[in-house]
Amino acid sequence: MSSLARLPRAFGAPRLHYEETINADPISVRDTILEIMRRLQHEFPSQSEGIISTEIVLAEVLNNIAEHSYEDSNLGDVSVSVLCTDDMISVETRDHGLPMPGLTPPATELESLPVGVEDLPEGGFGWFFIRSLSTHMEYRRTGSQNIFCVQIPTIPKIVT
């Protein structure tokens, strides 16, 4: 039983509950995101900003698991669960790969971009996107399992 299913009662009755276990590889991740997007767009046709944010967050969270938790082995399951209310899209993932270093999501702040093109970063955007687009996130390690929850408002945070 997903802890997520018990969590967001305060936000109103769930309008969509998706749960699936997939292999943690880039193609399966993409296919699952497309399926979740199809359902979200059907349920919330007018809330495109929150859905765009959710698509980005899902991609970063699931690809992080494939790349870091399972070290790009393309071997390992991840369970993804998405629960939506009128106000909030909640995503929970569970995997059995490596724990996050320091048992905490990396604290990444995007510094002001360097002036020289040669110094521009080619990575490290993933956690910046997750943090920027969500209002709440939580990680815990239980036994051999990583559990990560993140909540994205259907009406987006103000981005300045």
Next chain:
Amino acid sequence: MMQSTETPDGVLVLTLKAQRIDAASAVHFKDDFRKATTAQSGRVVMDLASVTFMDSSGLGAMVAALKSLDGRQLELCSLTGAVDKVFRLTRMDKVFLVHADVEQALACNGPKGADAA
């Protein structure tokens, strides 16, 4: 995943045929970009109208593409939805030269013309 054409003025226009530049396609994107631009020294204009989604891997591939041009601009057109969002969040929309669409890109004189405007 991209179709390349050259205008009579020597502007290389790369039209993306893929819908997603993500973890599954970023390497392919970088390879195709390098092949398309390797023997070319003029302006490079990329049409992203067909691209509906880009993640951090895709954005990293765009930065790698820009760097591979050795100081030349990579001009981008038709950024929509998630693509527009990842560029704005990271302020990469200020690093790349962004046009509304290809027509507008070709109407201006490239990076120099846009700077003067």
